[in-house]
């Protein structure tokens with residue numbers, strides 16, 4: 142999502158006469174787009190800012206801005222804490238950037254951290270940054286209304302808003318015309334996408350409002366219809382909101398990829414309840430069963446948090462057993478990190494000792510490593526349609542692409558090029574990658 146936001150920021154600055162560079166040492170203006178989801182994400186931003194000190198010494202006119210969630214969270218405090226920083230801008234105020242740069246040029250510091258109930262940057266055509274020309278992100282919602290107890294996102298990104306479907310379909314069409322072959326629709330909870338004419342989401346729309354509305358399933362169908370050669374992906378699905386209509390649309394269109402990222406966070410119902418996730422272990426299992434029933438060859442990945450407040454050994458074991466039951470193809474796994482202002486910070490004690498959190502995380506990671514390898518081994522001997530994204534990082538003689546299930550496949554280049562769809566038969570694998578040969 143930050144990657145996508147940076148492209149919106151680049152577009153706004155290019156409109157104002159700036160150009161982009163890939164070497165920060167030659168920049169007059171550096172924006173650091175930031176994440177606040179875990180404490181270590183913020184520490185990384187602070188380290189990154191240190192790298193810019195030497196550049197500023199050489200070029201005192203250099204302007205440094207901090208954008209995004211960490212900017213929103215710390216506001217003007219960030220100016221006190223990081224002397225180097227001139228501009229602090231939250232995720233809904235990017236249109237103000239050219240203005241703020243002009244203020245800084247008069248020798249002042251500038252802050253805009255206003256959150257909006259309408260801003261979706263719907264009319265802005267993102268400048269695609271450092272990409273492969275084949276795959277691109279399209280934001281479909283901003284903000285989040287879910288209030289999971291551990292999560293800082295609702296505080297840093299504000300209320301949930303859906304973007305006008307016409308502008309989404311147009312962006313997908315424009316990308317296809319430029320040669321792109323895959324779009325990923327982005328939202329904190331794509332299943333809650335609902336366009337009823339703009340502004341904040343209405344949770345109880347009237348029959349009249351629903352009449353001309355667009356749901357996520359309907360939106361995805363419209364994007365899939367842009368062209369059969371345009372692959373469609375999306376992230377993130379929320380287990381409490383993912384309905385069968387979305388799965389049915391996925392099954393109907395071969396160009397909607399068979400891959401769902403369905404973050405579980407914990408396999409224990411008491412933990413899910415205090416996390417305020419809105420589902421139980423059984424409900425989550427029912428959603429997995431629905432995926433298996435409607436899209437039999439769908440890959441599934443997840444997010445897991447180890448050591449959330451008051452988690453016992455038995456409850457942690459429930460997470461391991463659920464992971465095993467699902468047999469995830471892939472997972473992002475984290476130690477719980479307490480975030481200021483969140484429900485958990487206000488209501489619960491961060492009482493699982495760091496070493497216990499670390500050990501639980503290791504058990505989760507080890508299990509997933511085994512399951513990822515097993516998942517890849519099951520694919521050896523199978524043939525997949527691969528969308529080529531570029532050269533393999535390790536060899537100029539090999540291409541890299543992904544199959545519908547989002548697995549990376551490496552194979553000999555021959556005469557194929559990025560953007561081609563190639564049938565590849567898998568002959569071997571590691572836990573992270575499939576290796577194969579193109580077949581007629």
Ligand code: SAH
Nearest residue numbers: 291292329377404444445475476477478480
């Ligand atoms: N909107 C997505 C998640 C966005 S954050 C969803 O609801 O699934 C990405 C992941 O970061 C979360 O799924 C969660 O696993 C993790 N995460 C969020 N806050 C965290 C915290 N305070 N500590 C550790 N991990 C956290």
Ligand code: SF4
Nearest residue numbers: 285287288289292294
């Ligand atoms: Fe955070 Fe929950 Fe919203 Fe995801 S759904 S962004 S975890 S509050």
